[in-house]
Amino acid sequence: MKKKIMIATRESLLALWQAKYVQGRIQEKYPNIEVELLPITTEGDQILDRALIDIGGKGLFIKELEVMLLEKKADMAVHSLKDMTAEVPKGLMLAAVTNREDPRDAFVSSAYKNLDELPPHAVVGTSSLRRQAQLLHRYPHLKIKTLRGNVQTRLRKLDEGDYDAIILAAAGLKRLGLEERISSYISEIESIPAAGQGVMGIEVREDDKEIQEIIHFLHNEEVASCIMAERAFLGKMGGDCKVPAGIYAVPAEGHIHVSAFIASVDGKTLYRRDMNGTKDKAKELGKEIATQLLADGGRHILEELHKLP
Numbered sequence: 001m002k003k004k005i006m007i008a009t010r011e012s013l014l015a016l017w018q019a020k021y022v023q024g025r026i027q028e029k030y031p032n033i034e035v036e037l038l039p040i041t042t043e044g045d046q047i048l049d050r051a052l053i054d055i056g057g058k059g060l061f062i063k064e065l066e067v068m069l070l071e072k073k074a075d076m077a078v079h080s081l082k083d084m085t086a087e088v089p090k091g092l093m094l095a096a097v098t099n100r101e102d103p104r105d106a107f108v109s110s111a112y113k114n115l116d117e118l119p120p121h122a123v124v125g126t127s128s129l130r131r132q133a134q135l136l137h138r139y140p141h142l143k144i145k146t147l148r149g150n151v152q153t154r155l156r157k158l159d160e161g162d163y164d165a166i167i168l169a170a171a172g173l174k175r176l177g178l179e180e181r182i183s184s185y186i187s188e189i190e191s192i193p194a195a196g197q198g199v200m201g202i203e204v205r206e207d208d209k210e211i212q213e214i215i216h217f218l219h220n221e222e223v224a225s226c227i228m229a230e231r232a233f234l235g236k237m238g239g240d241c242k243v244p245a246g247i248y249a250v251p252a253e254g255h256i257h258v259s260a261f262i263a264s265v266d267g268k269t270l271y272r273r274d275m276n277g278t279k280d281k282a283k284e285l286g287k288e289i290a291t292q293l294l295a296d297g298g299r300h301i302l303e304e305l306h307k308l309p
Contacts, residue, residue, distance in 0.1 A: 002210060004034045008065040008074035011039040012150040014172045018200050019078045025218060033214075038074050040064050062203075066092060069203065075211050077203045081196030081227065082169070086235035088203065095212045096202040096219035097227050101171035103198035103248060105131060105186040108158060108173075109165035114184040115139060118165060125154065125166040129265060133244035134191050135167070136267025151176060167191075171198040192246035192261050192272075195230035199223060222251050225279040229258055232286030236294070237262065243305060245298075247286070256282055260289045262298035265305075271296040 005026065009019035016039065023035045065077040066089050081097060088094055112118055118139065125147030126132055132144045145163060147154055151172055158166045167186070173179055202218065204211045226249035233247040244267075247260035255276050263270035271293050277285030294302070 001030070002033060002075070002214070004036065005076070005211070005214070006036055006038050006074045008038045008040060008068040008077040010065070011041050014080070014151055014176055015078070017175050018080065022076075022078050022200070022202065022215075022218065026214065029217060030214065038068065040068065066203065069205055072205075075204065075208065076215065079201045079203060080169075080172070081199040081201035082194040084196065084201055084203075084231075086195075086231050091206055092203055093206045093212075094201050095204045096215045097196075097224050098200040098202075098218055099220050100223050100226075101198040102174060102185075103193045104170045104188055105191045105193065106168050106170040106173055106182040107165060107184045107186055108155070108168055108181050109183045110159065112165055112183065115165075115186065118142060122164040123162075125157065125163040128167070128194070129242065129244040130194055130246045131167050131191060133263035133265055133267045133270065134246070134261070137263060137270045138190070138267075140267065151178070155181060169197060188248050188259070192259055193248045195234040195247050196227055197248075199227060201227075222279075225249075225282045226251060226256060228282040229256055229277070229286035232283040233258075233260055233290045234286075236287050236290035237298075238302065238305075243302065245293075247289070249282075249286075251279070252276070255279070256285060258285060258289055260293060262293050262301055264301055269297065269301070271298050 007019050007023060009015050019037050023037060026035050062079055062083055068074040069077055070091055107114055120141040121143050123143050123145050124135060125145050127146055127148050135142060147166055154166055154168060157163060170185060173182055202215055229249040230247045237243050237245045244265055245262040247258060249256050249258040256279055257276050259274045261270055261272040273289055273292055275285060275289045
C-alpha cells in the first residue's frame with residue numbers, strides 16, 4: 001500500500017476544509033499512510049474582476065488541479081462537485097462522491113430576513129446565472145450584481161455595503177462554521193440547486209486502482225445515483241455554468257425524483273419539469289429531463305447563448 005498520498009486542492013478556506021476532511025478520514029482509516037495537501041491557486045481564483053461566464057466558466061477552478069493529477073504530482077483532487085464540468089478529462093475519473101450536505105441556496109443579508117422583504121431595485125450579489133435567472137423570475141424588481149471571490153470575500157463585500165443581500169451555497173457556509181450568517185434558506189423548490197451542490201467529489205487517475213480502492217469507503221452509492229442523473233443533465237445542457245439551468249435529484253422509495261429547469265438570463269422565460277426514474281437508469285433520467293426541457297423551449301435559450309449541445 002502507498003506510504004504517502006498527495007491531495008491537490010484550491011487554496012480557499014472552503015476548499016482546504018474539504019481537502020482536510022478527506023485527509024482526516026483517510027488517515028483515520030489508514031494510520032500508516034501519510035496524507036499531505038498540495039494547495040494551488042487556480043485561474044478561477046485569480047481573476048475576480050469579471051463574471052465567470054466571461055472568462056471560461058467553472059472549469060477554471062479545477063483545471064490546474066487536474067493537470068497536477070495527470071502529471072502525477074498529486075494522487076487525488078477534492079472538489080466541490082458543483083464546480084466540476086460534466087466531462088472529466090481523458091485519463092481521469094470521478095472515483096468517489098461524499099454524503100450530501102445541505103443542497104439549498106442561502107439568503108444572506110444584514111438588513112433583510114428573506115427575499116420577500118427586499119424592496120424594489122435592491123442589489124443582490126451572485127456569480128451564478130442559475131441563481132440570477134430564478135431570482136429574476138420570481139422577483140423581477142431586483143437588481144442582480146456580479147459577486148466573485150471566496151466565501152469570506154463575498155461576506156466582506158456585503159458587510160461593506162456593496163450589496164443589500166447575497167446568495168451563497170448553504171453547504172459552504174455550514175462547513176466553514178458560518179451558519180449564523182444565514183438570514184434564511186431558499187428551498188430547493190424556489191431555487192433549484194446546481195448539479196452536485198452540497199457534495200464533494202474526489203477525482204483520481206483512471207489507472208490508479210490502488211487510490212480508487214483506498215478512497216472507496218468515502219463513496220456514497222445512493223448520492224452517486226443522484227449525481228449521475230444531475231451530471232447527465234448538465235452534459236446535455238452544455239456542461240458548464242454558462243447556462244441558467246439547474247437540477248436536483250433525491251432518492252425516493254427505490255426511485256430517483258428529479259426537478260430541473262432552464263431559463264433565460266433575465267428570468268422572463270423559465271421552463272421546469274419533474275420526473276421519476278429508477279436508480280439503475282439514473283443517467284438516462286438526467287438526459288431525458290434535459291431533452292424534454294430543450295423541447296419545451298430550452299433549445300432556443302441555448303441557441304441564444306451560443307451553447308447548443
